Amino acid sequence: MRQTIIFTGLALTVLYSYLSQRSSHVNQPKPKPWEIAFEQPFDAAHAFHDGLAAIETGGKYGYIDKTGRVVIEPQFDEAKDFSGGMARVTIDYKVGYINQRGEIVVKPQFEYAYDFSDGLALVSSDERSASYIDNTGKIVIKTRSRYVTEFSEGLAAVSGQRLTDSYNYIDPTGKIIIRTPFSAAQPFYEGLSRVLIEPEPKSNRGYGFIDRTGQVVIGPQFDAVGDRFSDGLAKVLVKNKWGYIDKTGKIVIAPNYEEADDFSDGLARVKFAGVYGFIGKDGRSVVNPRFTIASPFSEGLASVLDRGKFGYIDRDGNFFIEPEFEAADSFSEGVALVLLSGKPVYIRLVKPVSPH
Numbered sequence: 001m002r003q004t005i006i007f008t009g010l011a012l013t014v015l016y017s018y019l020s021q022r023s024s025h026v027n028q029p030k031p032k033p034w035e036i037a038f039e040q041p042f043d044a045a046h047a048f049h050d051g052l053a054a055i056e057t058g059g060k061y062g063y064i065d066k067t068g069r070v071v072i073e074p075q076f077d078e079a080k081d082f083s084g085g086m087a088r089v090t091i092d093y094k095v096g097y098i099n100q101r102g103e104i105v106v107k108p109q110f111e112y113a114y115d116f117s118d119g120l121a122l123v124s125s126d127e128r129s130a131s132y133i134d135n136t137g138k139i140v141i142k143t144r145s146r147y148v149t150e151f152s153e154g155l156a157a158v159s160g161q162r163l164t165d166s167y168n169y170i171d172p173t174g175k176i177i178i179r180t181p182f183s184a185a186q187p188f189y190e191g192l193s194r195v196l197i198e199p200e201p202k203s204n205r206g207y208g209f210i211d212r213t214g215q216v217v218i219g220p221q222f223d224a225v226g227d228r229f230s231d232g233l234a235k236v237l238v239k240n241k242w243g244y245i246d247k248t249g250k251i252v253i254a255p256n257y258e259e260a261d262d263f264s265d266g267l268a269r270v271k272f273a274g275v276y277g278f279i280g281k282d283g284r285s286v287v288n289p290r291f292t293i294a295s296p297f298s299e300g301l302a303s304v305l306d307r308g309k310f311g312y313i314d315r316d317g318n319f320f321i322e323p324e325f326e327a328a329d330s331f332s333e334g335v336a337l338v339l340l341s342g343k344p345v346y347i348r349l350v351k352p353v354s355p356h
Contacts, residue, residue, distance in 0.1 A: 033351035034321055037335055038068030040344040047332035050082035052100060061089070063102070066335060068346070072102035083115045086135060095123075097137075106137035118151035120172060132156070132172075141174040152187035155212075159183070167195070169214075178214040188212065189228035192247060209234070209249075218249035231263035231281060242270070244283075253283035261296055267315065269296050278302070278317075287317035298330035300353035310338070314353060 044056040045064075052063040052071065061079035063072040078090035086097045086105065096108030113123040120132040120140060130148045132141040147159040147167075155169045155177060167185035169178035184196035184207075192209040197220045199205070206220025209229075222245075224237035233244040233252065243255030244263075259271035267278045267286060277289030278297070293305035301312040301320055311323030312331075327339035335348045 031351075032321075033349055034347045035350050036340075037066065037346040037348040040068075040337060040346060045337055045344070046081055047329060047337065048335055049332065050085060050100065051333065052082050052087075054079045054081060054087070063087075066333075066346075072098070080115070086116060088113055088115065097121075097135075105135070106133065114150055118154060118172060120151050120156075122148060122150050122156075128161070140172070141170070149185065149187045152189060153191070155188050155193075157185040157187065157193070159185075169193075178210075178212070180210070180214055182210075186227055189230065190232065190247075192217065192229050192234075194225060194227055217247070218245070221249070226260075226262060228262065231266060233263050233268075233281060235260045235262065235268075244268075253279070253281075264296060267297055269294060269302075276304075278315075286315065287313065295330050298332060299334070300355070301331055303328040303330055303336075312336075320353060 042055040042057045046054040048066060052065060054061055055064050055070070055074070057074050060074035061076040062070055062074035063079070065071050076089040076091060077093070080088040082100065085100055088095055089098050089108065091108045094108035095110045095113040096104055097106035097113070099105050110123040110125055111127070114121055116135060120134060122130055123133055124130040124146060128146060129142070129144050130146050131139045131143060132151070134140050143158050145159050145161050145165070147163065147165070149157040151172065154171060157167045157169055159165045159167045164183050166181050166183060168176045168180060169185075171177050180195065182195040182197065186194040192211060194207055195210050197206060197208045197216060199220070204220060206222065207225045208216055208220045209218040209225075211217050222236040222238055223240075226235040228234065229247065233246060235242050236245050236251070236255065238251075238255040241255040242257045242260035243251055244253035244260070246252050257270040257272055258274070261269040263281060266281055269276055270279055270289070272289040274292075275289045276291045276294035277285060278287040280286045291304040291306065295303040297315065301314060303310055304313055306319075306323045309323035310325040310328035311319050312321040312328065314320045325338040325340055326342070329337045331349075335346045337344060337346055
């Protein structure tokens with residue numbers, strides 16, 4: 001009898017210990033997959049690109065690194081994101097370029113300028129013509145037109161001096177590679193370029209796509225088309241709804257959406273019945289439409305608004321970071337700018353996002 005009592009007491013002690021430990025584990029908050037990298041005390045700040053982010057303070061722009069340290073002092077009237085080790089800056093209404101040490105490598109002298117693409121940047125010193133420069137500021141191609149595009153896939157579209165003049169495509173030496181009759185043209189993406197096709201009768205006028213030989217491969221058969229192909233698909237508008245076509249012009253995702261983005265990494269943001277979700281390239285819903293605000297995916301996460309707060313979902317639609325921010329930008333180079341309890345801060349992940 002005495003042995004039974006001792007055994008029962010021991011069992012109760014073990015059970016109490018187990019329940020106490022279980023209770024303490026249940027009551028412990030779940031570890032957050034993020035932490036504050038640093039506070040953002042400036043008037044405005046951008047996302048990180050090439051390891052630096054543009055900031056504004058006192059009406060001047062400079063750059064910080066990922067510790068929040070100012071590495072290029074605010075001195076510019078305007079500053080853009082870094083791309084390929086160079087960034088556009090404005091001084092006294094003139095645009096030039098700096099390197100990541102803050103040194104001016106192309107003197108501010110242009111009325112407008114774009115990022116470098118295929119080793120060349122589109123710039124203009126007046127409203128009558130545009131040129132292409134290399135990363136030393138040397139003019140490589142000088143055109144007589146202001147109707148030009150940036151280089152992409154080794155080609156740029158350049159028209160004459162009048163808005164109605166046709167576009168031709170040039171290579172990085174300025175040589176004409178493709179001559180066309182089209183009065184509007186976009187750069188090439190994934191081997192195709194969007195152009196304005198004006199057949200007879202004019203009622204058939206609209207946008208389609210040409211290949212690198214200049215041949216029309218997709219005619220003007222839709223109410224509107226997106227700027228480019230991405231992940232092998234392009235968005236098209238049919239009776240006020242967006243869908244997607246493949247490179248033959250075949251509709252592969254039915255036009256059911258009020259809004260539609262280009263595909264990126266196999267997903268596209270779409271709007272259906274007033275809310276946003278995400279679809280895959282097969283047209284199936286990956287994240288069911290349920291968010292009034294949603295950003296495209298970046299680095300495996302998308303910022304979404306849920307119950308009045310912003311959080312981040314993964315590619316399965318599950319919350320990777322629970323909604324607790326008043327505002328939340330997309331992740332870029334591992335960090336994101338958010339508004340937390342009224343304070344702008346940069347956050348970083350302490351737990352990796354599961355790859356797909």
